[in-house]
Amino acid sequence: MAEKVQYRAFQRNTLLEEIQCILHEYPDNEQIIKELLQNAEDAGARSVKMGPCPSCRSDHLPDPYKKYMSGPAFCFYNDSVFEEEDWQGITMVRKSNKHDDPLKVGKFGIGFKSVFHITDTVMVISGKTILFIDPLYEEIDPKKSAEKALKALLYQMDADEVVPTHSLNALTRNIIDPELAGLAIHLEGITGSYFRMRYPDAVQCGYGMKVPSEIYTQSQAEEVMEYARRILEHVKAKISNP
Known part of the structure; x- marks a missing residue:
């Protein structure tokens, strides 16, 4: 009887593994704040605010939102509004849109992911759009x-x-x-x-x-x-x- 052929598939890192690699490259210090400030500057923001936010009531929120909007958080605000390329940059791992504009140092690219030194999940709100980044989330298809x-x-x-x-x-x-x-x-x-x-x-x-x-x-x-x-x-x- 002929021996069956053995098959192998190309393996890809998970989102969690990719972010862990990025965190090894970016220090866990004031560089995190510098990255956020640089993003705000590149986006043309004129006002920036930051600080800790206490827990908030989330009973009135739909279930998918409760997990991410119930506990305390560190909030960073600026008055710029995301453009389409900003959403693309922030939702990609190890890819930044800054190379398209030499005047921008790091607009929502790899450096932004350094915030995962201090949190497990990130929520971004701009205009009428909200984005949750949860590396521990497992999609079921x-x-x-x-x-x-x-x-x-x-x-x-x-x-x-x-x-x-x-x-x-x-x-x-x-x-x-x-x-x-x-x-x-x-x-x-x-x-x-x-x-x-x-x-x-x-x-x-x-x-x-x-x-x-x-x-x-x-x-x-x-x-x-x-x-x-x-x-x-x-x-x-x-x-x-x-």
Whole structure:
């Protein structure tokens, strides 16, 4: 019997690991304040305020906000408003938009991440936009989890049966299991294609784009999570008892 081919995938650092590397490069001292002040100057701010903020009442806030807006914090304010390139710079790791303007020393680039020396999470508010940066947050993508589970099962059965697709329905065609096929159909019947679920700018509704949270209801999200859970459990049982 021919020996099965062994597969390996390219590994990427997590957001937490990337930030830990940055913190090793930036000192835990007054440099943190200097970075914030430099960002404000580069953004053209005319007024800056900073200081500790006590705990605030958060009972009236939606659940996703309570975690980040309940405890004490160190607040840094300036009167500038973020532009699109600022949001891009602050949401990228090890990439800054300062190279586009030689007059700007460090506008919301790598140095800004040094604030994680003194906090686990960062909240940025500018205009009508709010951003939470939480390196410890683990995103759960139920459709992607189900896809990886089905591919793992196919690899165990026969690596040659694994097709290069993100479609759950296509993957289950090579697995003779009506229950798995039914779960895959139900899950994708809610989420639609991989691109619709995974990429916000691929969701077109009416005359504009919408993010997934504006397309899927809470009950649909719960259904998808349940179908994915059942797929993972079913696959686990089949792999454990081939």
